[in-house]
Amino acid sequence: MPENKRAIQTEDFTRLEVFSDPQFTPDGKAYTYTSTTVNDDQEYISHIHYHQLGDAAPVQWTFGDNKNSHLRFSPDGLKAAFQSKRSGLPQIWILSTKGGEARQLTTFKHGAMNPEWAENGRSIIFSAPLDPDDDVSSQKEQTKEERQKEAKKKQNQPLVVSRLKYKSDAKGFHDNKRTQLVQLHLDTNTFTQLTNEDADHGLQGISPDGQQLLLAANLGKDPDYELSNDLFILNLASKEITKLTNSKGSYHSASFSPDGKKVAYLGHGFEFDGATLNELFVHDLETGERICLSNEWDMQLGDVLIGDTRLGESNASPVWSKDASSLYFLATDHGATGLYQATLEKDLNLLYQEDNHVFGFSYHGKTGAFILGISTPTDPCNFYKLSENQKLKRLTNANAAFLDEVSLREPETLSITARDGWELQGWLLRPYGFEEGKKYPFVLEIHGGPHAMYGQAFFHELQLLAAKGYVVLYINPRGSHGYGQEFVDAVRSDYGGKDYEDLMDAVDVALEQFSFIDRNRLGVTGGSYGGFMTNWIVSHTNRFQAAVTQRSISNWLSFYGVSDIGYFFTKWELGHHLLEDPEKLWDFSPLKYAANVETPLLILHGEEDYRCPIEQGEQLFVTLKHQRKEVEFVRFPNASHELSRSGRPDLRIERLNHICRWFEEYL
Template structure:
């Protein structure tokens, strides 16, 4: 049969509006959000929108080929502060809500980000990147020409490295600047530097009475060797700092209760290294006592859903109810994320959970209602109001024209049994213009992490492969979040073991239960950990006729020293560091088994990937090519580990086209 709607294309993600960061305005009558899109210059731009909950249309408040984000209303609702790169680097700007042009508030040389108002509206606290000897009183924003000259000068200087954490995939090579907390007196327009330690500080909240700020940092001498993140309070009058935690874990998304007597936060003590589930903690400000609300739960707090179009931040930590009797938060469970409520005696209630992805929320105590950001496999995003009576009211109609025009495949949820009896969840997409009596080629997609989750959210790459005529299977093998602590921990020290057999069991189950799949035309692809697993699969079985490995790991011995996380991730995931037992790390390395590879393999890698550096792809390519295997290597200039999600649009399109080309050629 013929579809009324057309098939999805690689370029179609450039037509999408992606919503994020819903925020009720004071009084709860309206809310703001950020919409990110790709403009006619093929660049990302983000704008602030405002909408009354009683109306169906929103108003755009910012314009131009710029990125605006983090809008925060003053307590009286008359002003909104936000960050914008309209002056070439992110700075803070202010809008009057009754109209007028935005006013630039900061002119810091390295920018200013993440503004938050004090509860009385007199101050704004934000982050600024500073050197130890910088004076905030004489900050001057560089012109475009001055910035280009500074960049060129740096390119001609050697990089002196004396720290273990000297680079990251997000920032590239680090300098000596640190993220410090700055207070802006709004009326007098002067600045006060609140923190100055040689550490990155992350603002969390300000107390209702305005006397204390809450921030996280690692202020220990051995911070360069640790992944600890402690919580601290600072008295704004005396600048006295009080440490709330004991350097026993990582604490984040912290906030004061409405009375200021308690603090709630997420965190964990690395009991299962990087696979540890978050806990929900409550701190008593007066006594310093800490209690754990989530001890009896076995689910991941927060949003761990993986997608490739979620541009913009929406993640929420625990949010207090007005009466301080309960907290609201998102959690990740069985391929979906939902909104939950918990009382202080640990009574858990699901406020909203369906077969979809709640990517953000905002709570208004006055109306006791929520704004939910929701994505589904066939709808990238929309906002809804959730009222007291559990009634869900859609507020936006994002991407309506696109959705009317383009066919998207509705996933079928399946559950199969692994070799050791564990239940594994997955989803199957039928191809465009599907006919039951035809045979179709098949692609297995493997997510990265490995401690993340596929699920009920919009995923352009998966839909594209279905549009190109492939049956697409994506699963959550052991190691994935959403199925409890034992499950997410189960792949550690066993890469290529149970996780591999889970995926093979998924293939066996699918072929047995879906007669329209051509078992002679199977493909496999994945990125990061999914790239490692793709490499492992093609070096341990020849059942696949084509494979695409993306930003992958091929050699754990070299990964230890070249990745921005290798020095701790290797021990986290394999239970040992390089010098503990290099021979054992070699056993886990797909490169060791390169002679076994018979599957045509396409290797995709970003030149500036510091998470899984490009030498991982190079080693695999040279080895396979030297062995005269069928292999091709595509290197993406200027791209880091996030190429598939937030890379340059033209590079993202090229990547997708290469994936489709390879599968079309061999399947």
């Protein structure tokens, strides 16, 4: 039957409204959220919306071509603090919930963000990047011209590097600024710097009496070598800091119990290095006792389901019930994320999970209700109310015009048995305008990580390829999250081994089950680890007629020294540092097998990718081109490792157009 809606297009992601950060009002009668869109100038903007429960539609609270987010209500609900870039940099603003214009509270030189209320509404705690000698009482925001002049001056000066960890994909080259916590006293309009160690500090929570802060930081003597992240309690009156964790793991997403006597948090002790599942801990502040609630669950706590349209942050911390007898949190399992409850007696209850992605939630203790942010493969996002009786009610109608106009594919779930008997999960999208009896080209998509998960979420790139006439297959090979500790750990020291076999077995199953796939027109693509695996595939088999490798790894020997994580990630994932066994790292490198490549290969890479630096793509291109292979290299300016997810919209469109062009030419 002919489609009654049009096929999705490359630029359609710029039409989407993306929701995040639901927050109940203190009285539980309404909630707020952040909505992110792309404006006519191809820039991301975000605004705060307010929705009275029972009203048909939300009300927009902020306006203009800038970013507004992280709104938090005062305890009495009469005021709200939020961060906004309307002055140029993110700063803290305040507004009355009864109406009127917002008022700017901070003018920090490098910005201020993530406000939280303390002392029953008498002060606000926020984060600010500060230089060691900065005075928080005399901060002045620079003009756009001043910032540009300073940036240009900095570009023309040599960078002196003395630390091992001197760059990151998120921040670029590091300087002396560190994220510190600052307190704004609203009655006197004065500031107090609460932290000053040579480390980034992340506010986790504020005690119910407003006198203590939970914060996360790496305060070890050798933070570049000790990859721990510890939790601390800071007493606001005495400024005394007490460490809760043991400097032998990564702990985060912490929150105080309603009575302030306990702290819940997620984390692990690196038992399986970067492949270790999160656990849920409860720390009794009076006795010092710590218990692990999750040691029998064998699932990843938190949300690790990936997509390419998730913009903005949502709550990731476990939330206490009103009576402090249980905790609510998100967890990742078999291609979906759901809302769970755990009692302090270690009983686990599933409160909500369907074939979708719960990307955020807010809980109101008095009413027992939740606001859930939910995405599905055919719905980018909407908010729902989950009542105490488990009844789910839809609250918003986001992207209604878009969904009425565009045809989206429902994925078909595949159960795949690998050649060694391991069970795998995958999904297949049929092409737009599918007709029985017709043969269609095929694209295998491979996710990054490798410790991540495909699943039941909206994914524009996958839908686009289906719209262009391809059968799209995406699976979670071993190494992915969602299937327990043994499964996610199985890829380590075996890159290109069983994970490669999983992907090839999945292709075989798809070819066997779906006769409409043209086995002579097979394509493959992936980014990051998925780019590595694309490189590995085309250097180990010629069954694919076209390939696109994105932000990939081709040479583990050089990756060790050029990636922002290479010096520890190489050991974590492959089992060896550069000097321990360089031959083994070379064996894991697709570049070693470049002479075998016969598949036409398109290489896409960001110029400012510090996670998988562009030299990885460049080495592969030069090696293949020197052998007169069919290869092309596209370099994206001002693009980091996040190009496909949160990069400049115009470059994201270019990237998708190149992928479609390559597959159209060769498939």
